[in-house]
Amino acid sequence: AQSVTQLGSHVSVSEGALVLLRCNYSSSVPPYLFWYVQYPNQGLQLLLKYTSAATLVKGINGFEAEFKKSETSFHLTKPSAHMSDAAEYFCAVSRTGGGNKLTFGTGTQLKVEL
Amino acid sequence: DAGVTQSPTHLIKTRGQQVTLRCSPISGHKSVSWYQQVLGQGPQFIFQYYEKEERGRGNFPDRFSARQFPNYSSELNVNALLLGDSALYLCASGLSQADTQYFGPGTRLTVL
Numbered sequence: 001a002q003s004v005t006q007l008g009s010h011v012s013v014s015e016g017a018l019v020l021l022r023c024n025y026s027s028s029v030p031p032y033l034f035w036y037v038q039y040p041n042q043g044l045q046l047l048l049k050y051t052s053a054a055t056l057v058k059g060i061n062g063f064e065a066e067f068k069k070s071e072t073s074f075h076l077t078k079p080s081a082h083m084s085d086a087a088e089y090f091c092a093v094s095r096t097g098g099g100n101k102l103t104f105g106t107g108t109q110l111k112v113e114l
Numbered sequence: 115d116a117g118v119t120q121s122p123t124h125l126i127k128t129r130g131q132q133v134t135l136r137c138s139p140i141s142g143h144k145s146v147s148w149y150q151q152v153l154g155q156g157p158q159f160i161f162q163y164y165e166k167e168e169r170g171r172g173n174f175p176d177r178f179s180a181r182q183f184p185n186y187s188s189e190l191n192v193n194a195l196l197l198g199d200s201a202l203y204l205c206a207s208g209l210s211q212a213d214t215q216y217f218g219p220g221t222r223l224t225v226l
Contacts, residue, residue, distance in 0.1 A: 036217075043118070043204055043217040044157070090156050098213040101147070101170050104156030 002027040002093045004074075006105035014113050019063075019078040021108045023091030026072065033074040034092040034099055035065055038107075044090065050074060051097035061085070086112045116140070118207050118218030126224045127195050135190045135221045139207030145169075146188040147215055148180060149204040157204055163188055164211040192223075200225045 007022040025031050032051050036044040048059025055067045065076045076089060088109050092102040119138045127133050139146050145164045149157035159172040163182035182188045186207075192199055202222050206215035 041219075043219045044206075045217070046214065049214075092156075096212040098208055098210070099215045100208075100212050101159050101162060101172070102149075102157070102215070103159070106154075106156050 002029075002031060002095070002103050004033075004091045004093050004103065004105040006091050006108050008108055009106065010109045010111065012111040012113060013081045015083055016080050019076070019081045019085065019110065021076040021089050021091075021110065023065075023074045023076065023105060024072050025074060025091075025093050027093060029095065032094045032097050032099070033065075033067065034094065034102065035059065035063070035074075035076050036090045036092060036104075038088045038090065040087075046099075047076070047089075049097070049099065081110075081112045083112050083114075086110055118205055118216055120203075120205050120218040120221050122221060123219070124222045124224075126226060128226050129195055129197060131195050131225075132191065132193045133195060133223060135192075135203050135205075135223070137188045137190070137205030137207075137218060139186050139188070139205075140216060143207035143209055143216075144186050145208040145211045145213070145215070146182055146186065147206045147208075148188070148190045149206065149217075150174070151202040151204060151220070152198075153201070160190070162211060169211050195225045197225050199223065 035047040091105040147162040148160040151157040161180045162170040202220040
């Protein structure tokens with residue numbers, strides 16, 4: 001079985017500060033890992049995905065994530081937060097690179113303050 | 115190009131009723147998946163259909179059913195609604211069942 005755990009249901013940062021959202025995974029097979037963002041009253045948008053090609057993955061809107069097998073982690077970072085980054089972020093795992101039958105974490109609500 | 119569309123946007127039902135939710139995939143996409151997102155939680159996988167056949171089912175009771183039509187659109191049906199079925203129902207489409215899935219805006223179902 002596969003699962004992901006997101007540490008911190010709420011994270012607050014100042015505009016311009018580093019964003020770090022944590023995700024740890026559990027998988028008996030090599031995992032495919034994803035980060036999605038959900039803005040209020042909207043569906044999910046794919047930020048980035050790890051499919052074993054490279055451990056450091058760059059996504060949209062300046063986000064990136066690093067796959068660390070030794071730590072079973074896939075944390076999401078952005079060097080400088082913007083007010084428009086305020087949203088809920090979900091880490092997810094799948095058995096396929098496309099994101100088939102995704103298993104999601106419980107989400108992290110990111111708040112960006114002036 | 116239009117993204118994944120879902121209808122209706124919102125609906126309110128009472129316990130015991132039945133509901134049908136609809137999803138139109140991105141043009142050219144043949145895979146449709148359904149997810150349930152209860153308030154405060156991450157989405158949970160319900161079904162995946164590809165080429166009109168069920169290709170996966172999550173841990174949901176038989177009250178939940180779905181189908182995919184020849185034009186690749188899909189319906190999700192839920193019978194004998196319970197209060198706990200209140201959620202945002204998300205549809206995602208992909209070129210194939212293993213390709214990147216793109217999510218629609220969801221249908222917000224409230225069961226009273």
